[in-house]
Amino acid sequence: MATTFAHRMKEVRASDIRELLKITERPDVISMGGGLPAPELFPVDELVALTRDVLEQDGARALQYASTEGNADLRARIAALMQARQGIEITPAEILVTNGSQQGLDLTGKVFLDPGDVVLCESPTYVGAISALRVFEPRFVEVETDDEGMLPGDLERKLIAEARVKFIYVIPDFQNPSGRCWSLERRRRLLDLAARHGVVVVEDAPYAELRYSGEPVPSLKSMDAGGLVVYLGTFSKTFCPGLRIGWLAARREIHEKCVLVKQGADLHTSELSQRLIARFLARYDFAGRVEALRAVYRGRRDAMLRAIEREMPAGVRATRPEGGLFLWIELPPDVSARDVLPRALARNVAFVPGGSFYPNGGHENTLRLNFSNQTEERIGEGVGRLASALREVMAEAHGKAAADAPDVPLSRRAAS
């Protein structure tokens, strides 16, 4: 007997990234696939001490059912952190603690999206946002994007053309997958247009703390006079992902709805995990920890950029991110990253084909590389192996193309 699932399940597919993560657990594989932080930087000893303190001081409450909104102490500390580090004016009452910022996407989708509603997003955009939101059956309309962010002209055109836009989803700082950081001018234009059209902006900011070079640019939420921005933050990158602690910050009307749907979805986030992070923020040096992370990741980014410069064949373009965990590669238009993947895996190196990051498909000549989860040495080795797989595929494509097109060499650009 066949089971009848909901209509939304027709759209739900396994993510390339999650499936890849399983393959790449073998230690001989150099994975530039997932978005894993460096585990050698996790605060393991601190957590042993913090757990003992939290449990000995008030174990009964740390292990009991708790409020949906989140632990009051942690919410106050998050609000203070947003103020101190990003200049965002926010009250603890506007913070909702979530199971990683991924849950913020699920709650936002649930609260705003009816089938057929439109989500405007960068092109490409975060694959996990596509899978979080897709179950609510929106149409994703991709806005043209360059190194400074969405093109305001294209954004405005689509805001006018699409009657059912519910929100604009963006990752302004060191975007996943492209590594790009929006300019201040583009951020202002986005907020102007959103305000003019009365559309909410979802600002996904998992990498906001991870800048390695260049000057900080204010977050959208810090310039959000009208309360249009729903901000999603996380401790997965600055602390560790395994505790699953993120947050959503939004004005009261939106916050309340998100609390109600979180209540139905899982009652509340682990109270023990919340108290561990609140205690960490109280006792340890968050700024110092972030500085240490930046130093390591800066070195890894540079190692990857050097290796790309050194190893990659002509016709391959890479972004030059000022922060975050990722770098984005464009191959010649006739080369599919999905064809490269098996040859890369055969060489024990993994990446994520870029097509997954376009909700409406296409762009198969792109791929995403992660630089946070491997040592500089292994990054060099991994990029070398990937370049070798690429050369093999490109030689074949070139052989085929040579039969029916003139041989024009593609210009080489290691940075865009």
Next chain:
Amino acid sequence: MATTFAHRMKEVRASDIRELLKITERPDVISMGGGLPAPELFPVDELVALTRDVLEQDGARALQYASTEGNADLRARIAALMQARQGIEITPAEILVTNGSQQGLDLTGKVFLDPGDVVLCESPTYVGAISALRVFEPRFVEVETDDEGMLPGDLERKLIAEARVKFIYVIPDFQNPSGRCWSLERRRRLLDLAARHGVVVVEDAPYAELRYSGEPVPSLKSMDAGGLVVYLGTFSKTFCPGLRIGWLAARREIHEKCVLVKQGADLHTSELSQRLIARFLARYDFAGRVEALRAVYRGRRDAMLRAIEREMPAGVRATRPEGGLFLWIELPPDVSARDVLPRALARNVAFVPGGSFYPNGGHENTLRLNFSNQTEERIGEGVGRLASALREVMAEAHGKAAADAPDVPLSRRAAS
């Protein structure tokens, strides 16, 4: 500017229980409202030791991103536990670890329900299931229920009359809110009817381990030859709620869909929490722990039943549960528990009005009492205060009723 939320938000309201929990955090309030386990029984010292071991042994993996399905060791131990303690044949591959069993309800709703689909449920049913599922806009059709479970005749009638039934949601063991336990005969009839109509059964089993008297009755999942049953389990009652660890067990086709939607919803459940519970199951005596819980809760249930017998006015009926955390009260038909609540709160005692447990409303003359979260002495005191509030409201109702109806005393039944 008004924000336009999704259509589903029209149905989403704050739960009485969660709002009550906030009021009742004052230590002078005797709360019989929430469903809180006894915190003095939480394994606090064990968790300090377990955390140290888990982090020292493999902190890097315990704190890293992990698989959506859940920790492999924990899934194997859950499957073994279901086999050993409930005779359920299940493989680890059919287990999905969730953020409490509440998340199992959200995933099940997402995977199965289109707007207008029908959920058949007990009458009354768990208020948290109503709020988890309501966002998917089903119609709840309540099936008539007595002390042995759903009435098979009414269930069959509704299976025939309703073309769009997606699943039947039940809590066969010590139901929330009624405390009732289904008879074996009724369980068999339910499975027969579900199989005949090709309808999935969601068996929510948070209290399955908490039997204080009478003989165990096999779970639906243990008799599920056709793979129709989605089983929801949790460690919130046997271990502690604050870690938010539950699980969903279902045949592969359903399991895979639930994994996909969980991936979008929050990537995965806290890996540290999962490893803590897996390690607990490996090292400590789960059966012994459950026995200790049962002994305490048995005493509290008995104390509540004695107090009801002693204190409650005539016309008040109570169930006599053989397990779980709750007992169910029916007041005379003309007395609303919502009218009793403010007078109870004025006496520093709290409960949950029963109307919340009926998805289609009505039954305001009912209420739910929790007996797990207070000492026997405070339970006696709390029931006394509640009885005093009740007598006050009933005297007024009686005064009004006496004006237009003959004074027929309601029969007293302290147990049903």
